[in-house]
Amino acid sequence: MTDTPLILAVPSKGRLQENAAAFFARAGLVFTQSRGARDYRGTLKGVPEVEVAFLSASEIVSQLSSGTAHLGITGEDLIREQIPDADTxxxxxxxxxxxHANVVVAVPQAWIDVRNMADLDEVAADIRARHGTKMRVATKYVNLTRRFFAEKGVSDYRIVESLGATEGAPGAGSAELIVDITTTGATLAANALKILDDGVMLRSEANLVASTRAPWTDRAKAAATAVLTRIAAEEEARTSREIRASLDPAKASGLAPLAREHGATLPYGSALGREIVLHCRTATVFDIVTALQSLGAQDISVRAFDYLFRPTNALTERLLRRIG
Ligand SMILES: Nc1ncnc2c1ncn2[C@@H]1O[C@H](COP(=O)(O)OP(=O)(O)OP(=O)(O)O)[C@@H](O)[C@H]1O
Ligand SMILES: O=P(O)(O)OC[C@H]1O[C@H](OP(=O)(O)OP(=O)(O)O)[C@H](O)[C@@H]1O
Ligand SMILES: [Mg+2]
Structure with a gap:
């Protein structure tokens, strides 16, 4: 074990790796990587007390579940599959x-009469009558499949655990249907499979995830806050704009109502002299510009930020609410 206060688990390979690295880079969080004894470890430049563990998306789930890692990036599909009490x-x-990827139930396109989960009962009965065996579902999402099939009232089947190339199972004769993840649908199409009408089990995307079981010491909380504050400041910047203008002080009383109406703020107060500054959501910029023009404002400029640090942020609040 390590005595670094905070372990941040980051995908080291596969679909999520590049996007995760880009996500941290946007927040000004740069990894320095070094090869450790058993796996890749690193640090975050300028953020002490954080150790970065480079792991597969699925290993990240295990470490968040056991509390070996405090924070991590991974797919919700893996969270729901691998952790029975995920919400705890x-x-x-x-x-x-x-x-983004959907976990779906897919059957051969040749089954033209099979459109939804309820139709699988007939398929199962048919297979049992003809071969005396159970309908086979190939998947690596064993737990998600059991839960979903139970919810849909389908019980006469057996799971064939798949370790890869799941979509090939029906063609190879090792299962009748599959549960797998799909993004573009290309792999399903290439294997002549179709998704059942009510066969989308989960719409998944990558999430920033916190472990409730990790040792949340005060130092770990402080390190997490440092990381989350930067991430939040980047998001706040990306979704906000600054509007500056020159306004006759005699008209300044119209400013606060204008800001309120558009959900904007006056971070430095109402006008001292002619210069006014508003912060607003990106989508409201042009409505505010029009309103300012109606108020007689001139020389209106709109700027984007790199980072916008608020007194608090939703990410840190959410974490601290959960871990106390
Ligand atoms: N088209 C996609 N196919 C699979 N996973 C995707 C796709 N798009 C996004 N993902 C997400 O990426 C996660 C990791 O998938 P990835 O393919 O990188 O790992 P993997 O193949 O499961 O790795 P392993 O080598 O451990 O099997 C998935 O669980 C899912 O959350
Ligand atoms: O809908 P699509 O865009 O075709 O993507 C879906 C495919 O991508 C994933 O496999 P991946 O390429 O990650 O290989 P793997 O089976 O080795 O994980 C997944 O398991 C599907 O097979
Ligand atoms: Mg994969």
Whole structure:
């Protein structure tokens, strides 16, 4: 074990690696990587007390579940599959907008009469009548499949655990249908499979996840806060704009109502002299510009930020609410 206060688990390979690295880079969090004895370890430049563990998306889930890692990036599909009590063990702090994939039930396209989960009962009965065996479902999402099939009232089947190339199972004759993840649908199409109409089990994307079981010492909380504050400041910057203008002080009384109406703020107060500054959501910029023009404002400029640090942020609040 290590005595570094905070372990941050980051995908080291596969679909999520590049996007995760880009996500941290946007927040000004740069990894310095070194090869450790058993796995890759690193640090975050300028953020002491954080150790970065480079792991597979699935190993990240295990470490968050056991509390070996405090924070990590991984897919919700893996969280729901691998952690039976996910809502107790981890907190999904925020979806990250990449790693989108659906976990789906797919059957051969040739089964033209089979469209939804309820139709699988007939398929199962048919297979039993013809071969005296159970309908076989190939998947590596064993737990998600059991849960979903039970919810849909389908019980006469057996799972064939798949370790890869799941979509090939029906063609190879090792299962009748599959449960797997899909993004573009290309792999399903290449294997002549179709998704059942009500066969989307989970819409997954990469999430920033906190472990509730990790040793959340005061130093770990402080280190997490340092990381989350930067991530939040980047997001706040990306979704905000600054509007500056020159306004006749005689018109300044119209400013606060204007800001309120558009959900904007006056971070430095109402006008001292002619210069006014508003912060607003990106989508409201042009409405505010128009309103300012109606108020007689001139020389209106709109700027983007690199980082915007607020007194507090939703990520840190969410974490601290959960871990106390
Ligand atoms: N098209 C996709 N296929 C699979 N996973 C995807 C896709 N798009 C996003 N993901 C996400 O990436 C996660 C990790 O998938 P990836 O393929 O990188 O790992 P893996 O193949 O499971 O790794 P391993 O080598 O351990 O099997 C998935 O669980 C899912 O959350
Ligand atoms: O809908 P699509 O865009 O075709 O993507 C889906 C495919 O991608 C994943 O496999 P991956 O390429 O990660 O290989 P793996 O089976 O080795 O994980 C997944 O297991 C599917 O097979
Ligand atoms: Mg994969």
């Amino acid at each position: 063990a981890v907190e999904l702090l925020t979806p990250l907008g990449f790693g």
